[in-house]
Each structure stands twice: as structure tokens, then as C-alpha cells.
Amino acid sequence: MSADLPADLDGLRVVLGSGSLRDVPAEADRLGARRVLLVAGGSAAAHGDTVAALLGDRLAGRLTEVAQHVPVDLAERAVRLAEGVRADLVVTIGGGSATGLGKAVARETGLRIVAVPTTFSGSEATPIWGLTAGGRKTTGRDPRVRPTTVVYDPDLFRTLPATLAATSALNAFAHCVEGLYAPDATPRTDRWATAGVALLTGGLARAADRLPDLLVGGLHAGLVLGATTTGIHHKLAHVLGGTYRLPHADTHAVLLPHVVAANAPAAPQAMAAAARAMGRADHDVAGAIWDLGRDNGAPTSLHALGWPAAAVDDVVDAVLAAPPPNPHPVERPWLRALLLAAHRGDRPA
CATH class of the missing domain: 1.20.1090.10 (Dehydroquinate synthase-like - alpha domain)
Structure with missing residues (x-):
């Protein structure tokens, strides 16, 4: 990597490096998490499979359905799953849709997020959430939805079209x-x-x-x-x-x-x-x-x-x-x- 991280990360923890996807369980351990809800579907499904295997019995549940603009009904199902499996951490792998779904869960439950982005949108560094219902998108800001840790693995981006x-x-x-x-x-x-x-x-x-x-x-x-x-x-x-x-x-x-x-x-x-x-x-x-x-x-x-x-x-x-x-x-x-x-x-x- 030739580009340097910013000196001021505004309190965000960033893990950066080739192969750092495999560091996700260690980040969960660092946060004291024992029941992880994993959000990883679509093009990130294979990466989700890797993390799920590494988490082992710490994987409490998994969401493979993600959608742009986070439909309210999907967010509600995700919250119910998080509560039902008694999750103590959310790990998201994917683009803004996966991160946004994790934020919807965090907003309702207060759970912390470890985000593993696979696009360049920057959603993983913000306290901004968004939900769509009836053809209208509502957004807001809440410090609870800002991920605690972001894991950047350059290897996940190399196959991005x-x-x-x-x-x-x-x-x-x-x-x-x-x-x-x-x-x-x-x-x-x-x-x-x-x-x-x-x-x-x-x-x-x-x-x-x-x-x-x-x-x-x-x-x-x-x-x-x-x-x-x-x-x-x-x-x-x-x-x-x-x-x-x-x-x-x-x-x-x-x-x-x-x-x-x-x-x-x-x-x-x-x-x-x-x-x-x-x-x-x-x-x-x-x-x-x-x-x-x-x-x-x-x-x-x-x-x-x-x-x-x-x-x-x-x-x-x-x-x-x-x-x-x-x-x-x-x-x-x-x-x-x-x-x-x-x-x-x-x-x-």
C-alpha cells in the first residue's frame, strides 16, 4: 500500500493490510464479543463464509440478504435476529448496503460494529444511517451506528469490477x-x-x-x-x-x-x-x-x-x-x- 492513512482518524480504529479479513475474530476478541451477528451476502458471501468458519462457535447468527437503501422490513428482520440470538457484536462485510444494515441493527440495539468494506463509499467511517419505506428514504445521524473498528483488506477489492x-x-x-x-x-x-x-x-x-x-x-x-x-x-x-x-x-x-x-x-x-x-x-x-x-x-x-x-x-x-x-x-x-x-x-x- 503506497497511500498513507490520515493522521487523524477521529477516534476510529483501522486495521489495514493484505489478508486482514482473517483478523476479524481477533477484533471480536479485543471487544470482548462472544456472540457475533455476521452480515455478509451477495458478492461478499464467500468472504462471509471465511469469517464464519474462523469465528466458529462465536458465530451466533448470519444475514445473507442485503439491499440498497436498507428497506425497513429488512432492517426489522435483522433487529429481531440480533435480539433472538443474543448477539453482542455485529460484523458487516460488503459495500454500503451491508454496512447500512448493520447500522440499522446497531441503532435499535446499541451493538458495536466491526465493518469490513468492499467498496470505496466511506460509509464505514460515518455515524449516518438510512432506511427506505414507501419509496422514501430517511436518513439521520446517531453516534451508536458508527463502526468501532474498520478492517480494510486490499485483497477484497482486487476483484471489484x-x-x-x-x-x-x-x-x-x-x-x-x-x-x-x-x-x-x-x-x-x-x-x-x-x-x-x-x-x-x-x-x-x-x-x-x-x-x-x-x-x-x-x-x-x-x-x-x-x-x-x-x-x-x-x-x-x-x-x-x-x-x-x-x-x-x-x-x-x-x-x-x-x-x-x-x-x-x-x-x-x-x-x-x-x-x-x-x-x-x-x-x-x-x-x-x-x-x-x-x-x-x-x-x-x-x-x-x-x-x-x-x-x-x-x-x-x-x-x-x-x-x-x-x-x-x-x-x-x-x-x-x-x-x-x-x-x-x-x-x-
């Missing part, structure tokens, strides 16, 4: 950019954000040996997301994902360049910081992000994700019902133009 790696990294990129213009940004979060932008840019720009930068860049992004207030980008991603079931990372990848272009005139200092971190003398942050996505095979339009432009006013209404803080005022014409530009998917001018 290139397109998923790109969209996941752009999801993390969005955390960093919004952190730079967040109303509660601080010098510490700015350091995390600019370091994250630089690492993610470098990782996405290289065809080989990109993993260290993307992995540590995602950690920086999670630290930023956990410490700052999100703006219109995340609000739109949650509305589109929760209501229209659009894939989470893909939606972030499509929206980000258009949100950046729309906000840039109102956030010149943040854009200048992002441009410096990206090495862009022309300050074309929005266009550069769009290029990174396209060059790495990420989708570039909401149309390609199946979202209909005819739904634009429904989305605008949902956002305006509870508009987030944002550098540019969140107004109907501005928001419609942003969404329609993302639907078309042209490179931001």
Missing part, C-alpha cells in the same frame, strides 16, 4: 466535494476532503495500481461525510434512489459533475481547493469529474439509469419540501435545470 470501482469512487468523491462547501466545514474536514479528492483523482486516472489511492481516498471521504452537513447532491441521490430505485453509486456518479457545475459560481473557494487537489489549473472541476467517470466506464446520464425526465417536477417537489443547506439557493428553476442536465448527461460546460 472496474465500473463498480469507478462509481463507488465517485460516490466518495461527492462526499469530499460537498464537504468543502458545507456550512460546518472546518480546517480539519478541509484537509480530509482535499486529500480525498487528490487520492481519488489519482486512483481514477491510473489504469494500474489504483487500489491504494482509492481505498484510502474512500476513508478520507467517509471521515468528511461523518463530520459535515450534506447539500443538494446527497439530497437528490437519496430522493432518486429511494423513490425510483436507482443504483446508489451510479446515481452519485451521474449527478456529481452537474451538481458541481451548478454550485461552482456560488462556491468559488471550495472549487478552487478541489481544482488544486485535482491538479487542474483550468479550475474545470465539473468537466474533469465527468471525464473521470466516462473514462472509467461509469454511466453519465440519468436517462441511462432509467429515470424519466417527465418525473423532474416530482423530484423537485420532494426536495423543496425539505431543502438542504447548499451554497446556491435551492430554487425550482435552478434545480430543474440541474436535473435535466443530469438526465441528458452531456459534459458540463
